[in-house]
Amino acid sequence: MDGPSGTGKSTVARGLARTLGAGYLDTGAMYRVVTLAVLRAGVDPADGAAVLRVAEAVDLGIGTDPAESEVRLDGEAVDGEIRGREVTGAVSAVSAVAGVRELLVALQRRIISQSRATLGGIVVEGRDIGTVVAPDAPLKVYLTASADARAARRADQDAAEGRESTVDTTRADVERRDHFDSTRTVSPLRPAVDAVEVDTTDLDIDGVLEQLLAIVRERGLVGSAEVGRVEP
Numbered sequence: 001m002d003g004p005s006g007t008g009k010s011t012v013a014r015g016l017a018r019t020l021g022a023g024y025l026d027t028g029a030m031y032r033v034v035t036l037a038v039l040r041a042g043v044d045p046a047d048g049a050a051v052l053r054v055a056e057a058v059d060l061g062i063g064t065d066p067a068e069s070e071v072r073l074d075g076e077a078v079d080g081e082i083r084g085r086e087v088t089g090a091v092s093a094v095s096a097v098a099g100v101r102e103l104l105v106a107l108q109r110r111i112i113s114q115s116r117a118t119l120g121g122i123v124v125e126g127r128d129i130g131t132v133v134a135p136d137a138p139l140k141v142y143l144t145a146s147a148d149a150r151a152a153r154r155a156d157q158d159a160a161e162g163r164e165s166t167v168d169t170t171r172a173d174v175e176r177r178d179h180f181d182s183t184r185t186v187s188p189l190r191p192a193v194d195a196v197e198v199d200t201t202d203l204d205i206d207g208v209l210e211q212l213l214a215i216v217r218e219r220g221l222v223g224s225a226e227v228g229r230v231e232p
């Protein structure tokens with residue numbers, strides 16, 4: 001599942017994984033952990049070579065349980081810190097470093113293989129999942145939403161998690177980051193040619209989930225009994 005920020009990607013991906021009894025992987029959190037390590041090391045996020053050295057040495061832990069977020073740096077839980085302003089401001093630069101992407105894509109593919117072997121499947125969210133990480137995925141989803149809707153959702157999320165922001169500053173931040181992510185040379189944000197595109201501007205989470213579950217059933221990716229097994 002790919003798409004820009006504020007499209008409801010995380011909530012939808014998590015909900016889909018729970019409903020299907022699959023694993024869940026937040027690849028954005030992985031880029032954020034590397035970014036936190038870069039900032040803690042006092043390295044300039046624009047210095048690609050130094051950023052890569054930090055990434056090569058990073059001790060990153062990431063869980064795949066959709067019911068519980070688990071993100072660690074050197075064994076320390078950093079779920080909150082990676083969503084803060086400092087990391088959010090630097091993550092685009094870090095995720096544009098080709099060597100960092102190579103390292104994380106390799107790790108993502110290992111996690112996907114493990115989840116497929118143990119759980120039968122995994123819902124993976126990010127920017128390049130359908131195009132680069134898992135081009136053979138049986139279902140690729142690309143979520144979009146208007147810039148206003150995305151900024152409003154991000155501002156609500158910040159408020160709910162106790163971070164100060166306004167819709168205006170959030171909108172500027174969302175647009176800056178999306179522009180950077182879509183125009184970078186390495187793995188830019190874009191839909192895979194065979195992705196199902198869903199515009200979430202006027203849909204609530206249940207509406208998006210319903211559409212996606214219908215496609216999952218249609219493609220025979222899971223039996224209908226299994227789809228109904230776990231409530232989102």
Ligand code: DC
Binds near residue numbers: 029031125128177
């Ligand atoms: O989904 P998010 O906002 O937590 O992602 C944080 C940043 O990481 C975002 O600016 C884009 C980048 N990212 C990426 O380049 N590739 C991914 N697969 C996931 C995220």
